[in-house]
Amino acid sequence: MAEKRLKDVAEAMGVSVVTVSNALSGKKGVSPATADAILDKAVELGVDLSRYKNRQEKTYTIGMFVSSRYISLGDSFYWTMYEKTAYAASRKHCFSMLEISREESAEAPLPVMLSHQQIDGLMIIGRLQEDYMKKIIRCSQVPVVLLDVYRRSYGCSAVMSNNYYGMYRSTAYLIDHGHREIGFVGTGVTSDNVIERFMGFRKCLLDHGIPYHPEYVVRDRDIDERIILELPDKLPTAFACSSDYAAQFLEMELKKKGLKIPDDISVSSYDNFLYQRAESIPYTTYNVDMNQMGRSAVKLLIRKMEGKDTETGAKYIDSSIIERGSVRTLPATGEDRNV
Amino acid sequence: MRPKKKVKLQDIAEALGISVVTVSNALAGRKGVSEALRGEIVETAAAMGYAASGRTAKPKTEKKRKETVGLLLAPDAAGHVRPWQSALAGRLEEELKKENMSLRVIRAVREDIAHETIPADALKTAGLIVCGDPGTAYLRQLRLRLGAPIVCCGFFDSHEMLDYVLDDGFHNMGLVYDRLAALGHRDIAIVCGNMDSPEAHDHFLGACFEEALRRKNPEELPVMPDPETCTPERFLTLARDGKATAAVCTDSDTAGALIHMLRAESLRIPEDISVTGYSLDPEGSRSSGISEVIPDFGGLAKQTVKLLMHRMDGKERSGVRLVPGLFIEGSTIGSEKEVRHG
Numbered sequence: 001m002a003e004k005r006l007k008d009v010a011e012a013m014g015v016s017v018v019t020v021s022n023a024l025s026g027k028k029g030v031s032p033a034t035a036d037a038i039l040d041k042a043v044e045l046g047v048d049l050s051r052y053k054n055r056q057e058k059t060y061t062i063g064m065f066v067s068s069r070y071i072s073l074g075d076s077f078y079w080t081m082y083e084k085t086a087y088a089a090s091r092k093h094c095f096s097m098l099e100i101s102r103e104e105s106a107e108a109p110l111p112v113m114l115s116h117q118q119i120d121g122l123m124i125i126g127r128l129q130e131d132y133m134k135k136i137i138r139c140s141q142v143p144v145v146l147l148d149v150y151r152r153s154y155g156c157s158a159v160m161s162n163n164y165y166g167m168y169r170s171t172a173y174l175i176d177h178g179h180r181e182i183g184f185v186g187t188g189v190t191s192d193n194v195i196e197r198f199m200g201f202r203k204c205l206l207d208h209g210i211p212y213h214p215e216y217v218v219r220d221r222d223i224d225e226r227i228i229l230e231l232p233d234k235l236p237t238a239f240a241c242s243s244d245y246a247a248q249f250l251e252m253e254l255k256k257k258g259l260k261i262p263d264d265i266s267v268s269s270y271d272n273f274l275y276q277r278a279e280s281i282p283y284t285t286y287n288v289d290m291n292q293m294g295r296s297a298v299k300l301l302i303r304k305m306e307g308k309d310t311e312t313g314a315k316y317i318d319s320s321i322i323e324r325g326s327v328r329t330l331p332a333t334g335e336d337r338n339v
Numbered sequence: 340m341r342p343k344k345k346v347k348l349q350d351i352a353e354a355l356g357i358s359v360v361t362v363s364n365a366l367a368g369r370k371g372v373s374e375a376l377r378g379e380i381v382e383t384a385a386a387m388g389y390a391a392s393g394r395t396a397k398p399k400t401e402k403k404r405k406e407t408v409g410l411l412l413a414p415d416a417a418g419h420v421r422p423w424q425s426a427l428a429g430r431l432e433e434e435l436k437k438e439n440m441s442l443r444v445i446r447a448v449r450e451d452i453a454h455e456t457i458p459a460d461a462l463k464t465a466g467l468i469v470c471g472d473p474g475t476a477y478l479r480q481l482r483l484r485l486g487a488p489i490v491c492c493g494f495f496d497s498h499e500m501l502d503y504v505l506d507d508g509f510h511n512m513g514l515v516y517d518r519l520a521a522l523g524h525r526d527i528a529i530v531c532g533n534m535d536s537p538e539a540h541d542h543f544l545g546a547c548f549e550e551a552l553r554r555k556n557p558e559e560l561p562v563m564p565d566p567e568t569c570t571p572e573r574f575l576t577l578a579r580d581g582k583a584t585a586a587v588c589t590d591s592d593t594a595g596a597l598i599h600m601l602r603a604e605s606l607r608i609p610e611d612i613s614v615t616g617y618s619l620d621p622e623g624s625r626s627s628g629i630s631e632v633i634p635d636f637g638g639l640a641k642q643t644v645k646l647l648m649h650r651m652d653g654k655e656r657s658g659v660r661l662v663p664g665l666f667i668e669g670s671t672i673g674s675e676k677e678v679r680h681g
Contacts (some may be wrong), residue, residue, distance in 0.1 A: 050621075141582065151552070152513050152517065162658070162659055162661075163346070164509050164510075165658075165659045165661075166494070167498060169497050170498040172498075176498070184560075187559070187560065188551065188559055188560045188561065192552065194560075195548060195552070195560065195561060196548065198560050198561070199509065199544045199545075199547065199548050202544055202563070203492060203509075203537070203540050203541065203544055204497075206534075206540040206543075206544075206566075207537050207540055214562075219560075292656070313663060314510070316659070316660075316661050317658075318658030318659040318660070319658060320500055320657070320658070327417050
């Protein structure tokens with residue numbers, strides 16, 4: 001009888017029956033190492049584990065696929081995103097594996113982990129070449145969730161940073177600090193995300209009745225990710241940057257002209273990714289909550305692997321502004337405030 | 340200028356020389372903390388400004404009791420409560436009933452808001468839903484004076500870090516463009532109505548975003564039309580010249596007016612020209628049959644209540660939640676083919 005068998009395991013392991021029960025049913029209060037040891041012993045003694053199956057979180061293998069364009073070891077946005085997501089998967093008792101794209105086109109072979117049926121679910125992190133993305137989604141026999149990339153035409157679920165309201169927050173921060181002449185740094189070529197952020201920037205200006213100056217919009221890179229940033233002749237008092245990288249490119253250009261952040265020009269940014277770098281100014285930036293995005297994407301994929309969620313669409317994760325020293329408060333017009 | 344740093348559990352723990360877990364347990368009303376210590380922790384937390392975060396310091400057992408959630412209806416500048424607010428109130432009541440909670444509707448009047456007076460009723464609720472934008476100063480007063488969590492529904496204020504549940508007016512424009520594209524339309528023009536509201540901005544920018552995604556080479560940031568030039572009159576010219584087969588209007592009133600103008604020019608809707616709108620009114624423009632987007636009021640209510648429950652359980656995450664809307668097919672859109680060959 002099951003009760004007696006639990007007792008056998010408990011005696012063999014020198015722990016209480018309650019601990020054995022907790023360990024087998026996946027409850028809290030047992031260290032993972034102990035729980036594993038108990039599970040091994042239970043299997044060894046031939047305990048009927050079927051009644052624990054439902055209560056124990058099933059272990060899935062999640063494949064994570066990233067474009068080679070975005071992955072440079074240990075030091076890229078998507079590498080960090082992968083780490084956080086893999087951690088979130090591990091917390092949900094899932095294994096994860098990473099595969100990096102080789103070639104990306106409609107003719108390119110599917111990811112190996114997909115064609116070799118190694119995974120229960122696929123997570124695509126960041127943009128892939130359009131036709132290749134569509135091919136993978138169409139051919140995948142396991143559920144797919146996208147992370148930080150989304151188009152409705154993919155017919156897929158995604159977890160995104162809240163580009164529109166995030167960039168709004170970043171721009172509003174400048175406005176709240178007295179800025180009225182505000183530029184934007186970013187290029188649509190990088191991803192749809194930047195276009196969405198540009199729209200959030202425009203919304204913030206429209207909602208506040210502040211004029212938009214197209215001459216203050218600065219491209220930061222071209223289609224081959226080369227930096228092409230050129231400052232306009234007349235500068236605004238502040239720039240809202242579409243990413244921390246864009247802010248860094250801007251800072252380099254400003255430096256060439258002997259201009260300093262925030263004394264000469266204010267900068268707000270988006271990502272909260274580059275702050276750890278010693279050589280750059282710590283930017284006031286909108287936080288992309290990678291932890292929450294990773295958790296949310298894993299949760300969504302698990303629900304899909306369990307067959308509980310068949311809907312498509314994007315979930316947008318909002319966060320907040322991290323205040324650092326890159327924005328100067330301008331005195332209100334007409335009065336001389338000491339700030 | 341800079342807002343004070345948020346007080347964390349750790350700060351309270353350090354101030355009292357106890358563990359973070361004890362502070363957490365005390366504030367969440369969990370067992371394992373003496374009542375004397377709990378009192379001290381709650382007091383310290385309040386003194387340090389922690390109560391402002393919206394965490395309830397109530398024992399868990401009290402939750403089983405039927406609790407009352409407040410719904411603060413804030414009128415617009417003209418003192419009116421909009422139809423969408425009333426519709427939402429009804430849906431919220433249904434959702435709360437499922438959670439065994441009751442709803443108390445609290446109507447703020449313009450004078451309350453101007454004088455930052457919080458109705459006494461609002462202070463007695465276990466949680467408060469704010470429906471309609473009362474302005475930053477009033478929201479701040481609510482946040483400071485209420486111990487209970489607050490969820491805002493139907494508007495956004497970047498100055499107060501609260502939970503905001505919103506109709507996704509920006510991305511919803513995709514529903515319109517997908518439908519028109521499926522019907523074969525390529526020459527689509529945006530028509531702007533009254534552009535005084537954040538919602539109108541969302542609809543306009545959402546349409547611009549869709550246009551940008553449809554361009555073959557999205558190298559540049561989108562060059563967008565000036566909303567002031569996107570008038571019904573301009574569309575009329577485009578339609579006459581055969582340069583546009585569909586009008587995407589930022590609101591359904593404008594769509595209605597445009598349809599009227601087009602018909603006066605002997606253009607048929609939808610055989611010659613397709614027109615779409617956006618209605619915040621739950622009844623929509625259904626009587627006029629306009630093809631339009633409407634907010635998903637049920638979805639908004641569900642998300643709002645779910646979030647409030649989370650917050651009442653002490654879970655903390657503030658920010659914007661976007662709820663997708665619904666496309667109502669209506670009778671003002673048709674296949675593009677009919678235009679060319681019909």
